[in-house]
Amino acid sequence: MGLRCPRSSAVPEPPRAGVFPPSAVGRRPAPQRLAEARGGSGGAAAGQGRAMQAAARRVACAVSGGVDSAVAALLLRRRGYQVTGIFMKNWDPLDEQGACSVDRDCEDAYRVCQKLDIPFHQVSYVKEYWNEVFSNLLKEYELGRTPNPDIVCNKHIKFNYFLHYAMDNLGADAIATGHYARTSLEDEEVFQQKHIKRPQRLFRNRFEVRNTVKLLQGADLFKDQTFFLSQISQDALRKTIFPLGDLTKSFVKKIAAEHGLHHVLKKKESMGVCFIGERNFENFLLEYLEPQPGNFVSIEDKKVMGTHKGWFLYTIGQRARLGGLKDAWFVVDKDVSTGDIFVAPSRDHPALYRDLLRTNRVHWIAEEPPAELVRDKMMDCHFRFRHQMALVPCVLTLNQDGSVWVTLVKPARAITPGQFAVFYKGDECLGSGKILRMGPSVYAMQQGKNREEGPKKEEVDKIEPAT
Template identity: 80%
Template structure:
């Protein structure tokens, strides 16, 4: 008699996680859906869409006739992801919250919950990525939590797994998974790794997941959503006004609310100026952001070509 494997699938309320759960069911696995709430709606005065996301995830699980659970990692997200994110911004760096979120929340706390509390044989997410292990390899891998000591057990048997690029190069998300541990990779399935986004949408349409197909593609901060980034960050960090300064002639072109809001290379939207200007340097001491015009960059590139 074949053992039925239990896979706990992270449900976001979007099309990718919905199709992931569907594909797992079609493979004959016992599937449980879990929605993670990691941002306090009260703090954002109702701006967060977590309640709607949770409802959409629940409807998918109802349609698939699989159990549905909710877990909250609000405190963990704040301390392990968002606080670090803010501290790095104050230092002038631009960390990627999705990388941190995957490392600390989805592939640590959620993984432990799925295995320890729900008895999962493996977890699954809707990421576009692949691994070097087949499904059965994942189920056979022993779950060994990351060692808290400096040295690992020399007698520990390790079956290392490689993180591989998804079939859909445009949607590939391996960068965002680059910091998750080996112990997490060894127990994770990526059902969408061999599919394109268009094909995933087709599967969702055929399965009747019309409510998730209508959703806009999520492009915001992990678990927080898409919003006015400058306004959002300034709710947590003190404004540090400064000037936009042309690196060509030293002319002040406008003002900004904080040098930490800008990344080198990004377009600086300066009030009153229609032509594009781009950030090339920042002076933390004065708060000045040095910018260069597109025409200057074009001339520079033409000169280097010659």
Template identity: 80%
Template sequence: MQTVRRVVCAMSGGVDSSVAALLLRRRGYEVTGVFMNNWDAVDEHGVCSAERDCEDAYRVCKKLDIPFHQVSYVKEYWHEVFSYFLNEYEKGRTPNPDILCNKHIKFNHFLSYAIDILGADAIATGHYARTSLEDEEIFQQKYIKSPQNLFRNRFEIRHDAKLLQAADRIKDQTFFLSQISQYALRKTIFPLGELTKDFVKKIAAEAGFHHVLKRKESMGICFIGERNFENFILEYLEAQPGNFVSAEDGKIMGRHKGWFLFTLGQRARIGGQRDAWFVVDKDVTTGNVYVAPTTDHPALYRDLLRTDRMHWLSEDPPGELVKNKMMECHFRFQHQMALVPCVLTLNQDGTVWATLVKPIRALTPGQFAVFYKGEECLGSGKILRLGPSVYTLQQGQHRMKSDANLSTEAVKERDPVT
């Protein structure tokens, strides 16, 4: 007799997770829907958005005739994601809480709850991503969490899962999954991995999920949503006034309420300035936010970055990188940016230098550098250091030229041609 497989599906109340649950049901699995509440948020109309989302998720589960559970990770989210988020801003960096939410909440706390409490054989989410494992291989993975050592047991024979880009490359969400553990990856099904968003909407319409189709796509940082970022962050961090300083001539252009309100590449709204100025650098020690005119100023472009210790989805660095200490691959640091070819250099402490084939705009410390080889997402590391900007290099070249010219003039004066 065939074993009935239990799959616990994370439900957000949106169209993607609703269709994921429906597809799992059609595959004959015993499906349970779970809604996670990670943030106590009340919108400007005084309505708790999580309650509305939870109600939408519950209605889908009722329609599918599957059990529905609700769990709260508000405390865990605060300690493991939001505190980190504030701490990064205070250090002058720009964090990505969505990547950390997946790492700590969905693919750690929720995964443990699904397996330990609900007896799941696997979990599923509505992410647009694929893995190299078939469902049956996922169900057969042993429930043994990897020891948190630096290196895993070399004698352990294991079928590693690879994280692969979704068929719908525009909706692909492997970027957001680049910090999850190999163990979590081996226990997760992504039912939407082979589908396009348009087809998912079609399935939802045919299934009668009209209430989720009417919802707007969730935008913005998971807990801030579409609220005013400056007002939100100033509720948690004390204002730290400082100067806007021109990167070209050091002139003070205006005042700001805190360097943490700005990220590289964004427009700086400077009182009294009619022209557009853009943030090109920040100095936490002085509180200066450096700005330059024009959105494509050379001070915004760089081609070199260093990460912190890399998180490889396979747990170990790729064999080619270990063997050669260098490897060609592709890179992105924003979810929907085009992949950029780069060369990785592996450092002894597990960090990497990434040299990009061309300078790109607004590389940002605190964001995650996510690396790809073909359609496989290899993992990610937080950007900690940047190489010099194109503008800095240009200035250096100008100085060298003028120094060389001065030297030539000096030689001419000393040894005039007769």
């Protein structure tokens, strides 16, 4: 029989500072940090001093029931902090028909806290998640866009409601998550930051926030998760520790194995929607949105290729399910006004490639906007709109409303409205903006060029040959 996840807070005695060998506080050179992650410690006197200093620091660590958050809590515990594990329940499995793993994840998170001998709390943000994340997701799909709920969830739930709960209700000095990311602050600097409730404004005062904190890519560039953190506030970043920032995923798994966290180590990594999990997404969406039947239309000759149940079930770049055809066709565009989904007979069809897009008002993490962009109205940087896609060189052009035009050095495949364009300079994540408009595709440009060249050829044919 599985463990029952407690519905109310279970708060055992605060952890004793000496249960795990404490490590030094702050970001040390990578070899030293890796050695400390394995369990090495410095001199006995130095270690004892650090333990006494760290014991007064209270950290609320988000625990999800996965290996990353489990190891994050373990590393914080070993540094000697008073760690509390907090599981966020943000989806009610009774709301719909599909299976939801939230109860099992809660049990796994509770077992991690038991193993580490730290307090465990469960908090519910089901209403907040519905109002500020899921409703937004449905609205975006209805508009023909493809949203990214993980980015929105981090902004509104983990780094807003969870942050304030930890600070105001638990008296935490900092929060921590299992994201593969880093900041420009050492741990000790995080504890020195004041937690200030700032009024919500459309614009951030450029001169109000001094010594801004930068969001930096994790050491494991393949697992780097700054993409999902690109909308969080400066206030949240100042109070956040990312214990896995200097580690690789393989090393995190080794730490979990060495410390007996086998029940989370063998779990399959979640790839579904934030807090909702993996499921048949078409059936899931059709529980909330009315079917909107329409046609699949060839982008080349406008021939009807088949029918679909709704434009919101397809995103640009994905394979279209067309019965009776030998070759694969791919979604290249959508027309919400007619319900048509345009398809092309190749995964790399030129209709899938574009080199221009426009965002909504960009959320800049450290400097709003960057001084170079303000001064020159243009700025070179890199961007991606999908996690783990290769960074693409681009030029940003600043608009008066705070949005930007993004011009790519070379066309990218399947740029998708509703996704976030996330910007980078070196290893710094600058921020992100939602993609609202796209420039013409390479195919449209080719067709336009052909039309322009057509009349010229006819005129040439009319010229009488010289005698």
